[in-house]
Amino acid sequence: MNNKLPTTPTTKVLIIRLSSFGDIVQNLEAAYQMKESFPGAEVQWLTKSNFAPIVEVCPAVDRVWRFDKSSGLLGYLKFLIQLRRQNFTHVYDAHSNPRSFLAKLFLAFSRIDHRPKLATRSKNRLKRFALFKLRWNFFPQPYYSAQSFVTPIQKWLKDGSVKTRSLSLPTSEKTPSSPYVLCAPSAAWKNKRWPLSHWKKLIQINPSIRFVMLGGPEDTFINELYSLAPERVFNLAGKLSWIESATLVQEASAVISNDTGILHVADLIGRPTLALIGPTAFGYPTRPSSKTLEVDLPCKPCSKDGRDPCTNKVYQKCLVDITPERVSKELNKILNS
Structure with a gap:
């Protein structure tokens, strides 16, 4: 038997x-x-x-x-x-x-x-x-x-509701000392990028905040942000792997990002995040630690991923109208909470 x-x-x-x-x-x-x-x-x-x-x-x-x-x-x-x-x-x-x-x-x-x-x-x-x-x-x-x-x-599935998760990220010697705000001013398509002038203004109206800038080796425009305040703006564009970048996200006090991969890493692991959403339709963060900043326009969304041309009379109005002052206000709410 x-x-x-x-x-x-x-x-x-x-x-x-x-x-x-x-x-x-x-x-x-x-x-x-x-x-x-x-x-x-x-x-x-x-x-x-x-x-x-x-x-x-x-x-x-x-x-x-x-x-x-x-x-x-x-x-x-x-x-x-x-x-x-x-x-x-x-x-x-x-x-x-x-x-x-x-x-x-x-x-x-x-x-x-x-x-x-x-x-x-x-x-x-x-x-x-x-x-x-x-x-x-x-x-x-x-x-x-x-x-x-x-x-x-x-x-x-038994449940199916999206939750905050953890990643097994290594420590990195390239991580600046805390506290700092991590920024992702670039994106694969230019129409998804918050205007460079807005990033400059955000840095200028927050003189006590240390900003860490991420991007690829081709994102040379980030040098302009670094030159505004080299003592508190760190330009790491093109210097980190994806995993090293994710480690910086994990250690950041807050994250400000266009619709790009860094935004979704921050959302996944529950870092306080401001998502700057412009023309795209499918990049919204999901978790309660993330807040979407956008403007309501009849032409929005106009693109799957930002590659389509802007048709508004004001170029990139959906991002231009997300003012530095608005972003600064939301950022300081996070940092002071």
């Missing part, structure tokens, strides 16, 4: 999100949710090699698969064969592009004896067309992207 209790199959989850920095950070909430809903589950992640470091500091992800797109289609298929051996019970395509679609299909139908549960995050192309071309908005307002990454797998 066999007295052994039947064993429950291990829950093995694959989340597919290949890029980009901000989207991956917001998508991390799905990994935490799967861990909470399936105690003991093994959560794995497929992403491009250059974005792997930010996933690797997420304690809810057990393994990160790094994909190098230079390997071509044959290399990708060989890569998928390795993934197939994992026998995933759940596969979540959070990207919905040709590569992620191929991975999902390959894992779903390449074996007769094993079929994982599937979920896909839709790009909502028809809704986007209606919004940006016809000005008909069928999206929830405001649109919380972190929640949108959880909704497709809601059927698998």
